Amino acid sequence: MSVAAVLSIGTELTRGELLNGNARWLGERLVDLGFTVVEHTTVPDDAERIRRTLLRLARDVSVIVCTGGLGPTSDDLTTAVVADALGVALARDAASLAKIEARYRSLGRPLLEMSKKQADFPQGARVLPNDAGTAPGFSVQIEKALAFFMPGVPREMEHIFEAHIAPLLVDPQQGLVVRRSHQIHIRTFGTYESAVADRIRDLDLGGARHRPGITIGYRVTFPEIEVKVLAEAADESAARALAEEVAAEVRQRLADIAFGGKGETYPQYVGQLLRAAQLKVATAESCTGGLVGKLLTDLAGSSEYVLGGVISYANSLKTHLLGVSEELLQQHGAVSEEVARAMAEGALRQTSADLAVGITGIAGPGGGSEHKPVGTVCFALAQRGAETLAFTERFPGTRDFVRTVSAYYALRLFAGVARSMLDVQKATRVQEA
């Protein structure tokens, strides 16, 4: 019953000029809504191929979600092809035309005759208004399938899907899908995908502690790894209960690296902790060259806890702006725990921050030596009124890998302090109560 397919239309996609983010997004949303997605197909702006593919899918699945080919230009063929496949004429929708005219007026652009074609739909289609752009979508029944058509612009597509398609798909009256699954997302940072998988392998399919109906999946958004616990059961509430039970076990196994749920990023998590702990931070970055600062300030409102810092890429800036002594640099080398420590302490001295991190390493591909190979990165965490912590890591990988993982390590240092402060505050409150 609830079997869906995603159809993407556009020569720029088949030619590989664009990543097909729409198909991924729709695949994920359809699965979220309870569908089994059995195919994604992409065809060029070619009427015969669009027609053949639509008719083939219409005999195979119950829901087709299609994007692309609804614009005003001559290579936008979708609407005409659908009308042709159904053997109906095109009809201009007055309400849609009025909205398109208003939109062009508000943008100060002339409405050409060809743009009016965006108000044409196959006779009998249900119009899906587009409040985020010009071309509306529509839906029609083709053989056994309910087929939805949307423009290919991701923002417009997502808007139309959420506003007009998702509610219909899950409407019990329509009977298109019966939700029998529930998925919980657990985001982690701190180790490799295979190491995460190893810790919970016995809970997954084939494992000794596997529960029927449970599938465990992974999604890597480097360097973060998301664990997905999917439960399928007799009904949605049973699925939810099962998912929550297994997710609790997964969270416990991954307690040291799990930080959040669906859509949360590690920098967001760290920012929330710093805000909650009322800590202000500064950075002294060498090999990461500003990446830690960039990640911290990606978030709106980060000025509450980020003061800034120094990018001491050259040794002269380590000396001049952070007060790292030339003797120290000569004695231990720029990539050393001693210099990382002096950098972090310099950043603390130069600012009113509570915490400062120092990072110096060899991101590569050049610059490595036998004792300090590419990927060697020294970290220090200076904290007002406490001992400075310093340590060295060796990250195997490309320049980008070494820099990104290093920057996340720096964030983790901040997170660690903030979390223990919050834990102490909580314990104190509990004691006081």
Next chain:
Amino acid sequence: MSVAAVLSIGTELTRGELLNGNARWLGERLVDLGFTVVEHTTVPDDAERIRRTLLRLARDVSVIVCTGGLGPTSDDLTTAVVADALGVALARDAASLAKIEARYRSLGRPLLEMSKKQADFPQGARVLPNDAGTAPGFSVQIEKALAFFMPGVPREMEHIFEAHIAPLLVDPQQGLVVRRSHQIHIRTFGTYESAVADRIRDLDLGGARHRPGITIGYRVTFPEIEVKVLAEAADESAARALAEEVAAEVRQRLADIAFGGKGETYPQYVGQLLRAAQLKVATAESCTGGLVGKLLTDLAGSSEYVLGGVISYANSLKTHLLGVSEELLQQHGAVSEEVARAMAEGALRQTSADLAVGITGIAGPGGGSEHKPVGTVCFALAQRGAETLAFTERFPGTRDFVRTVSAYYALRLFAGVARSMLDVQKATRVQEA
């Protein structure tokens, strides 16, 4: 004749857990090699769907390129399905098995029985060695199509394609494709896609100066826009000549924003200019929070021209580390050309750099006012022995948009100085000669 399709196998793809970067990459490479790509299809790890799709495509196209499902686990079904579709048995390839054994030994991992299945191929298949990973690929003839199978790991897939498939596809003896096209990539930074398109619209399909056989395409890798001039002609050399002629016109129209060719990024271009001009740079970043430093130091060897800088996110760092006076901050506000100027001059004073940029703005979403709305960003360029330049821009968009475009503007300021220095040097050499 030279019609190809891309088939991706994997439930993680149909479920939308992963972006299908392989399909994009293969689409682009096949088009580069001269193929028309008429379909990308993705199916889950489901033997019947894989089989049906393969047989359908084999009746439709001359080349099928397939990825995924070649690993050691129980959901890797591709090889068995192909053998079944061809009605042949699986045969273990001794050479492949020996390589797999050696690989596991070198990684110190035990070779389980299930891993040996990666050395099994449909009888009669040609093995495509995998020097980047464990599972080799293979090719077989299915009905009218030559079908290639590769693992889904992008690095391994790309390696096998380049080493074993591309050479075969373009081998004139095979007669699989006759190249009649040539494409030239022109990368730009500085304006919107529609503004780029407007300047060259008359050269594209339907335009007054359109040349038969020319198609102009765009690819946005925000904030860079790549213009692609595709020429199709009687043979490859005619196509190349036509593409070069039109590309020359395009480059002239876009002279102020074009900076490079295929695969070059704007930060790379700026880095090359700075290296060639032997300029050293420093940064004073507020709203970009380290992003300029990050972009500059993404490149290996950037220590030749990047000294570093100050992330003066808080006003206290502007004052303390860059010498911006508190009076100036109070009088003009942190987001002002005066403060940007003082930041850039401070960075120049604090370092031995030849050039320094100052950036202060309101990235949003909060913090805007009537006079200084979100997106207001002030820039300054300080240059040793020259007047400091300062100006203000208003960027409409999200926080990420404002920050990214601002960082690129800073890079462009550096590029402008480097380019004019190099121009002067060139002119001097010409005069001297």
